[in-house]
Amino acid sequence: MSGSASEGVALGAVPGIAAQSGPARRVRSLRGLAAGFGRAALPWALPVAVILLWQAAASLGFLSSRVLPAPGDVALAFWRTLNDGSLLANVLVSTRRALIGLAIGGGIGFALGIANGIWRPAETALDSTLQMLRNVPHLAIIPLVILWFGIGEEAKIFLVAIGVAFPIYLNTFHGIRTVDRGLVEMARVYGLSPAALFWRIVLPGAMPSILVGLRYALGIMWLTLIVAETIASSSGIGYMTMNAREFLQTDVVVLGVLAYALLGKAADSLTRAIEHRMLAWHPAYQGRRAGLAS
Amino acid sequence: MSTPLTAFGDGALTSPRPPPPAAAGARCGAHITLGGVVKAFGERPVLRRLDLAVPAGQFLAVVGRSGGGKTTLMRLIAGLDGATSGRVAVGGEIVTGLQSQVRLLFQDARLVPWQRVLGNVGIARGPDWRHAAARALRDVGLGDRGREWPLVLSGGQKQRVALARALVSRPSVLLLDEPFGALDALTRIEMHRLTERIWQEHRFTTVLITHDVAEAVALADRVVVLRQGEIALDIPIDLPRPRREAGDPAAAALQARILAAV
Numbered sequence: 352m353s354g355s356a357s358e359g360v361a362l363g364a365v366p367g368i369a370a371q372s373g374p375a376r377r378v379r380s381l382r383g384l385a386a387g388f389g390r391a392a393l394p395w396a397l398p399v400a401v402i403l404l405w406q407a408a409a410s411l412g413f414l415s416s417r418v419l420p421a422p423g424d425v426a427l428a429f430w431r432t433l434n435d436g437s438l439l440a441n442v443l444v445s446t447r448r449a450l451i452g453l454a455i456g457g458g459i460g461f462a463l464g465i466a467n468g469i470w471r472p473a474e475t476a477l478d479s480t481l482q483m484l485r486n487v488p489h490l491a492i493i494p495l496v497i498l499w500f501g502i503g504e505e506a507k508i509f510l511v512a513i514g515v516a517f518p519i520y521l522n523t524f525h526g527i528r529t530v531d532r533g534l535v536e537m538a539r540v541y542g543l544s545p546a547a548l549f550w551r552i553v554l555p556g557a558m559p560s561i562l563v564g565l566r567y568a569l570g571i572m573w574l575t576l577i578v579a580e581t582i583a584s585s586s587g588i589g590y591m592t593m594n595a596r597e598f599l600q601t602d603v604v605v606l607g608v609l610a611y612a613l614l615g616k617a618a619d620s621l622t623r624a625i626e627h628r629m630l631a632w633h634p635a636y637q638g639r640r641a642g643l644a645s
Numbered sequence: 646m647s648t649p650l651t652a653f654g655d656g657a658l659t660s661p662r663p664p665p666p667a668a669a670g671a672r673c674g675a676h677i678t679l680g681g682v683v684k685a686f687g688e689r690p691v692l693r694r695l696d697l698a699v700p701a702g703q704f705l706a707v708v709g710r711s712g713g714g715k716t717t718l719m720r721l722i723a724g725l726d727g728a729t730s731g732r733v734a735v736g737g738e739i740v741t742g743l744q745s746q747v748r749l750l751f752q753d754a755r756l757v758p759w760q761r762v763l764g765n766v767g768i769a770r771g772p773d774w775r776h777a778a779a780r781a782l783r784d785v786g787l788g789d790r791g792r793e794w795p796l797v798l799s800g801g802q803k804q805r806v807a808l809a810r811a812l813v814s815r816p817s818v819l820l821l822d823e824p825f826g827a828l829d830a831l832t833r834i835e836m837h838r839l840t841e842r843i844w845q846e847h848r849f850t851t852v853l854i855t856h857d858v859a860e861a862v863a864l865a866d867r868v869v870v871l872r873q874g875e876i877a878l879d880i881p882i883d884l885p886r887p888r889r890e891a892g893d894p895a896a897a898a899l900q901a902r903i904l905a906a907v
Binding site: 552 | 755759769
C-alpha cells in the first residue's frame with residue numbers, strides 16, 4: 352500500500368510523466384491498494400476461516416455447546432459480562448495481581464542480578480542458593496502457599512513474584528557479566544566514576560538481556576496467575592472461569608481463556624515497545640520497525 | 646578490596662583523579678620517564694629493566710613484534726597496570742594509577758554503541774561538555790556527525806571519534822595502541838595526516854605503538870624498537886614535515902635500519 356502511494360508521489364513530481372497519468376494509472380494504483388490490503392489481511396485469513404468453520408459446526412449441531420460454545424455465544428457472553436461489570440472487575444483484579452507480583456518479584460530479581468553481577472562477594476554468597484531455589488518448580492509450593500496465606504491476595508502475588516524473580520535475576524546477572532570489558536576499561540581510562548560507569552556503560556550494556564528476561568517473566572507471570580486463580584480464588588479471571596464451569600457456562604470459560612490471551616499479548620507488545628525505545632541504538636531495532644514487530 | 650564493580654577485574658591501581666575543568670587551555674606535553682622498569686607476568690618477564698626518557702611534546706613510535714612488550718609498556722604509562730619493579734613517571738609524578746592527563750586510543754575504537762557520537766566524545770561529561778565535545782569533533786572533521794549512532798560510522802570515522810574523545814580533556818600525553826592497524830591503506834594515510842596535524846596543534850607527548858615500520862617513520866620524531874622486552878634500537882627521525890607516505894629514499898633507509906633491528 353505504502354509502496355504504491357510513494358510511487359505515485361515520485362512520478363507525480365516529474366512533470367513529463369505526470370502528464371501520462373489518467374484512468375490507466377488510477378486503475379493501477381487501485382490494484383496496488385487492493386494488493387496492499389491483501390498483504391495486510393493475509394495473516395488473518397486462517398483465524399477467520401477457523402472461526403467461521405467453528406461457528407458453522409456449532410450451528411449445524413456437530414459441536415455440542417457443552418464441549419465448545421459457538422463463537423457467537425462467546426461474543427454474547429462477552430457482551431453480558433461486560434454489561435454486568437463482572438468481566439471488567441475480574442480483569443482488573445487479575446491485572447492488579449499480575450503487576451504487583453511483577454513489581455515485587457521483578458524488583459527483587461533485578462536487584463539481586465545487579466548486586467551479584469557487579470560485586471563478586473555477593474555472587475559467591477548468593478548465587479548457588481539462588482540456583483538451587485530456581486530449580487524448584489514454584490507451582491509445586493501452592494499447597495504451602497495456601498496454608499500460609501489462605502486464598503487471599505497475598506497468595507497469588509507471592510506466587511507471581513516467585514515465578515518472575517528468577518528469569519529476571521538470571522538475565523540481569525548474565526547481561527551485566529557479558530558487558531564488553533573493553534568498554535569498561537575505556538570508561539576507567541576516561542575517568543568515569545563508578546556511578547557513571549554503572550549508569551552509562553554497565554546498565555545499558557546489560558539492557559538487551561534484561562529485556563529478554565522481562566519478556567520471559569511476563570509469560571510466567573500470566574501462567575502462574577492462571578494456575579493460582581484457578582485453584583484458590585474468589586475473584587479474577589481464573590475464578591470467573593472456574594465458577595462458570597460449575598454452571599456449565601462453557602462460553603464464559605472460553606471468554607476467560609481469550610481474556611488471558613489478550614492480556615498476554617498486550618504485555619508482550621508493551622515489552623516490544625520498551626525494547627524499541629531502549630535499544631534504539633541497536634542495528635536490529637533501527638529502521639524496519641514493522642518487519643520486526645510482526 | 647571490596648569496592649563495587651570488582652567483578653570487572655580491577656586492573657587499575659586506583660580510581661582516576663577528577664578531570665580538569667574543560668575550560669583549561671591547551672596543556673603542553675608532559676615528559677615520560679621509565680627507570681629500570683621490569684614487568685613480569687608470573688615467571689615470564691615481558692619488560693627487562695627498561696630505561697626510557699621521552700621529552701615533553703615528542704612523538705615517539707615504539708615498534709616491535711607481537712609479544713615484544715609494546716602494549717605492556719603502554720599500559721604501564723597509562724597506569725592500567727603496575728610495574729613489577731622500577732619507576733614510571735609522567736610529568737615528573739610517579740604513576741600510581743589512571744591519570745586524567747593521559748589519554749589512550751585503543752586498537753578497536755571502543756565507542757559506546759548506545760551513546761550518540763557526541764555523547765561518546767564527551768563520555769566523561771563534566772561542565773559544558775557538549776561544547777567541548779562539539780569542538781573536538783570539528784577538530785577531527787566530523788562536526789556534522791554528532792547526532793548519529795556510532796554503529797553507522799566507518800572504521801576510519803570511528804577512530805576519528807575516538808581521537809576526538811581523547812582530545813576533549815586536552816591531555817598532555819596521548820598513547821596510541823595500533824589505532825590504525827585495522828584501517829584500509831587510504832584511510833590510514835588520512836588518519837596519519839590528521840594525527841600529525843592535531844599533534845602539531847596541541848603539542849602533547851605522543852607514544853605510538855605499531856608494528857608498521859613505515860607508519861612509525863612517517864609520523865614519529867623518534868623510533869624505539871622493542872625486542873624481547875629490551876630496547877634494541879633507538880633512533881631519531883629528523884625528516885622534514887609534512888612527510889611523504891612513500892617514495893622518500895631517506896625514509897626508506899631508516900625503515901631498512903629499523904626492520905633489521907625488529
